[in-house]
Amino acid sequence: MKLSPASDSAPSETIATRAVLLMAYGSPRSAEEILPYYTHMRGGRPPRPEALAGLEARYRAIGGRSPLTEITLSQASALQDLLRSQDGPGWSVTVGMKHIAPFIEDAVAGLVGAGIREAVGVVLAPHYSRMSVAGYVERARAASAGSPLEISFVEDWHLEPSYLSWLARAISTRLAEIGPTRAERAMVIFTAHSLPARLREMGDPYPDQLGETAAAVAKILDLPRWDIGWQSVAQDTGEPWLGPELLEVVRRAASRGITEFLVCPCGFVADHLEVRYDLDVEAQRAAADLGITISRTAMPNDDPAFIAVLRDVVRRGLASPG
Numbered sequence: 469m470k471l472s473p474a475s476d477s478a479p480s481e482t483i484a485t486r487a488v489l490l491m492a493y494g495s496p497r498s499a500e501e502i503l504p505y506y507t508h509m510r511g512g513r514p515p516r517p518e519a520l521a522g523l524e525a526r527y528r529a530i531g532g533r534s535p536l537t538e539i540t541l542s543q544a545s546a547l548q549d550l551l552r553s554q555d556g557p558g559w560s561v562t563v564g565m566k567h568i569a570p571f572i573e574d575a576v577a578g579l580v581g582a583g584i585r586e587a588v589g590v591v592l593a594p595h596y597s598r599m600s601v602a603g604y605v606e607r608a609r610a611a612s613a614g615s616p617l618e619i620s621f622v623e624d625w626h627l628e629p630s631y632l633s634w635l636a637r638a639i640s641t642r643l644a645e646i647g648p649t650r651a652e653r654a655m656v657i658f659t660a661h662s663l664p665a666r667l668r669e670m671g672d673p674y675p676d677q678l679g680e681t682a683a684a685v686a687k688i689l690d691l692p693r694w695d696i697g698w699q700s701v702a703q704d705t706g707e708p709w710l711g712p713e714l715l716e717v718v719r720r721a722a723s724r725g726i727t728e729f730l731v732c733p734c735g736f737v738a739d740h741l742e743v744r745y746d747l748d749v750e751a752q753r754a755a756a757d758l759g760i761t762i763s764r765t766a767m768p769n770d771d772p773a774f775i776a777v778l779r780d781v782v783r784r785g786l787a788s789p790g
Contacts, residue, residue, distance in 0.1 A: 483558070484558055484559065484560035484582060484584060485558035486558055486586050486587065486588075487560045487582075487587040487588075488544075488547065488548075488551070488559070488561040488782050489575055489579065489590070490563050490590055490592060491564050491566065491589065491590065491592065491608065492537075492565055492566070492592040493566050493592075494540075494565030494568035495533075495536035495568065495740055496533065496534065496568065497537055497538075497568075498532075499527070502520070502524055502527060503515075505567055505568050506520060506523055508567045508568070526741060527741065530741065530745050530748070530749065534739075534741050535740065536738055537565065539738040540565070540738065542770040543769070543770050543778070544561040544563045545561070546772070546775045547775050547779065548560060550775050550776065550779050551779060554779065555783075560584070562579060563575060564604075566603070572604060573607065573611040576612050576617070576619075577611065579612075579617055580617050584617055585616050585618060586618055587617060587618070588619070588621075588622065588782045588786060589608050589620065589785070590621075590625075590778065590782060591604045592738070593735065593736075593737070594624065594626040594631060594735065594737070595660055595673075595674055595677040596623045596624035597667060597672050597674035598670065599664065599672070599674075600661075600674070601623055601624065605621050605623060620785050620786065621785065622781050622782075624673075624677060625777075625781045626677045626678070626680060626681045627681065627684060628780055628781055628784075629780075630776060630780045631781075632685055632688060634774055634777055635681070635685045635734055635765075636685050639689060639730065639732055639765055640689065641765075642763060642764070643730065646728075646730075650761070651728075653727070654693070654729065654730050655693040655721055655726050655728070655730070656686070656694040656729075656731075656732055657694070657695050657697045657717055657718070657730070658681065658682035658685070658694065658695075658696050659697050659699050659731055660678045660699065660733070660734065661735055661736070661742060662698035662700055662702070662709045663709065663710055664702075664705070664707055664708070665707070665709055665710050667710075668710075675710055679696060681734050682694065682734070685732070685734070693726070695721070696717075697712060697715075697731075698710045699714055699735075699746050699747075700742055700746065701713045714731065714746070714751065715750075715751065715754050718751075718754065718755075719758065726760075727760045727761065729755075729761065729762045730762075730763055730765065731747055731762060731763070733747065733764065736767065737769075739767045739769060743764070743767060747762075747764045748764075751764075
């Protein structure tokens with residue numbers, strides 16, 4: 469049975485024997501999809517009108533839509549091409565999203581229907597948390613239960629050597645672009661999506677893993693000034709979230725006289741709302757108010773060097789237990 473590649477192109481004539489289940493959060497591709505997307509995020513509960521209006525306003529600020537789904541499909545297609553060229557033609561890569569079609573369950577059903585018996589599951593988020601990555605894995609396992617499909621999961625890849633190298637190059641490239649004078653006085657801030665702070669009490673590795681990524685990259689580059697900040701810190705959930713928030717880190721450092729900041733959103737691997745709004749809109753407004761400069765590194769997206777990182781992650785998954 470033939471398995472279509474992870475893109476909108478014509479079906480492949482290659483008979484797939486191994487697959488990668490590439491999982492991502494997903495995002496609305498049009499204004500009409502924002503409400504069902506937001507409702508799905510909330511477990512089927514429609515959002516309050518003011519909350520929906522706030523999300524719609526953020527999407528309007530970045531052009532009305534997020535490119536995340538298209539980028540994820542492009543990453544999958546590029547990864548499939550790389551795996552086939554380097555590891556044999558029997559590979560196929562399929563995409564499953566958490567909150568929008570194609571859903572994780574649909575992707576797994578497609579693999580089962582195509583007769584795939586062996587797959588590697590990779591979430592496009594390098595840091596593990598029971599509140600994030602674990603949910604993707606549980607849904608994929610549940611969808612494949614009782615079928616011949618065996619999925620091995622790579623649950624974190626925050627210290628994958630090629631990923632650390634990719635991040636280091638991205639920072640070096642951006643520092644070179646802003647020039648030696650500004651680069652010399654810059655503070656680099658590594659960021660990821662915030663989650664409820666109670667995960668620390670649960671022994672969840674998520675915050676420590678962000679710190680490990682940041683420290684490893686800082687060591688590679690011998691960065692003189694760096695810190696960690698959290699993005700998308702929820703304010704109305706009735707419980708504290710991981711902090712300090714990115715702009716709080718910026719304001720503290722600015723009060724000490726630092727005026728140049730470079731954000732490395734290492735918890736994300738594609739341009740999407742948390743990048744294009746949080747960093748390209750909201751952070752720029754704050755920078756103007758404070759009289760400072762905030763820039764960011766380029767996102768991995770479908771950069772061939774990053775696709776090679778995903779290949780490394782998949783190869784590690786082959787050697788991991790399911």
